[in-house]
Amino acid sequence: MDTVIETAGLRRRYQGFEAVRGVDLTVARGELFALLGTNGAGKTSTLELLEGQAAPAAGTVRVLGRDPYRERAAVRPRIGVMLQEGGFPTELTVMETVRMWAGCTSGARPEVEALELTGLSGRGAVRVKQLSGGERRRLDLALALLGRPEVLFLDEPTTGLDAQSRRDTWELVRELKEQGTTVLLTTHYLEEVEELADRLAIMHGGLIATSGTVADVVAERPSKISFELPLDRFLGDLPPLAALGVTGHRQSGRMVRLQTGDLQRTATALLLWARDEGVELRGLDARSATLEEAFMEIAKGLESTGLAGEGLENDKGLAGKSPEREGTRR
Numbered sequence: 015m016d017t018v019i020e021t022a023g024l025r026r027r028y029q030g031f032e033a034v035r036g037v038d039l040t041v042a043r044g045e046l047f048a049l050l051g052t053n054g055a056g057k058t059s060t061l062e063l064l065e066g067q068a069a070p071a072a073g074t075v076r077v078l079g080r081d082p083y084r085e086r087a088a089v090r091p092r093i094g095v096m097l098q099e100g101g102f103p104t105e106l107t108v109m110e111t112v113r114m115w116a117g118c119t120s121g122a123r124p125e126v127e128a129l130e131l132t133g134l135s136g137r138g139a140v141r142v143k144q145l146s147g148g149e150r151r152r153l154d155l156a157l158a159l160l161g162r163p164e165v166l167f168l169d170e171p172t173t174g175l176d177a178q179s180r181r182d183t184w185e186l187v188r189e190l191k192e193q194g195t196t197v198l199l200t201t202h203y204l205e206e207v208e209e210l211a212d213r214l215a216i217m218h219g220g221l222i223a224t225s226g227t228v229a230d231v232v233a234e235r236p237s238k239i240s241f242e243l244p245l246d247r248f249l250g251d252l253p254p255l256a257a258l259g260v261t262g263h264r265q266s267g268r269m270v271r272l273q274t275g276d277l278q279r280t281a282t283a284l285l286l287w288a289r290d291e292g293v294e295l296r297g298l299d300a301r302s303a304t305l306e307e308a309f310m311e312i313a314k315g316l317e318s319t320g321l322a323g324e325g326l327e328n329d330k331g332l333a334g335k336s337p338e339r340e341g342t343r344r
């Protein structure tokens with residue numbers, strides 16, 4: 015694997031407050047890595063260390079094999095940075111801003127191309143102060159793309175964009191990725207992560223709480239199955255729940271909700287039981303956890319797997335319980 019971004023034990027402090035408390039990250043060339051987290055989780059603080067804007071209090075950072083802070087002159091021309099707040103002179107027009115930036119960028123794309131890529135072609139003569147919030151985000155992106163960067167850092171690139179502009183930005187980021195650009199972005203939009211990211215990390219309190227592909231992150235959370243018990247059947251008539259891989263359950267009226275760490279196994283066993291019994295499981299619904307559920311659990315700081323939120327009974331340790339005993343819980 016050609017590793018483009020690598021951190022180990024990364025820490026950042028502000029006047030005694032530790033905002034980043036030991037972050038380990040690896041991003042391969044051509045990968046799109048998304049950093050998610052609650053407000054104040056430490057995403058921007060981490061990103062700034064990767065961009066070489068500050069030195070870490072402890073730990074190491076390598077971008078394109080170099081220290082982005084100490085070897086800034088070597089790293090900066092090869093990376094593109096889109097900050098949360100661009101902070102350009104607002105009296106300049108869009109074209110003047112892009113031209114000024116291009117003057118400081120070696121091997122810059124033609125200004126017109128940068129504007130075209132970001133959907134700002136018709137706005138070159140407009141003063142920056144007259145741009146809408148979404149157009150300013152696109153100008154930020156245009157400037158980040160000017161130097162044809164190998165690595166692109168995008169801090170909340172689509173915040174403030176309308177739905178269409180957001181999708182246009184996703185399309186552009188996808189194209190850049192197809193051309194081999196490595197992208198590290200922070201975002202609050204889970205859909206953005208599902209659409210774009212090869213891998214993600216969810217930060218909380220300055221640490222990475224979980225990371226991997228969307229499927230990896232979701233697989234750590236319990237899946238859910240719900241169905242209506244046939245009128246002539248009771249919960250205790252089902253095979254022992256723990257033996258089915260069920261980790262929590264709840265019954266309200268005839269509706270049964272199960273939680274499982276192995277959706278395929280539990281669903282298969284349940285369907286085989288229904289077939290053998292000749293009964294129909296009406297309203298049957300079986301689904302994996304969502305990225306939103308994973309995020310919410312981490313945001314709430316819950317160690318458990320959704321039991322608290324769902325009000326389900328924890329079936330841990332129920333292995334071997336008899337169906338009769340289960341049946342008494344109606």
Ligand SMILES: Nc1ncnc2c1ncn2[C@@H]1O[C@H](COP(=O)(O)OP(=O)(O)OP(=O)(O)O)[C@@H](O)[C@H]1O
Nearest residue numbers: 028029031033051052053054055056057058059060
């Ligand atoms: N310059 C600073 N001085 C002191 N504290 C700071 C400074 N910058 C950030 N912090 C604090 O560090 C923590 C992490 O901030 P950071 O901006 O990295 O979070 P974030 O995950 O990017 O949040 P958001 O999603 O709100 O942008 C916060 O508690 C913030 O108040």
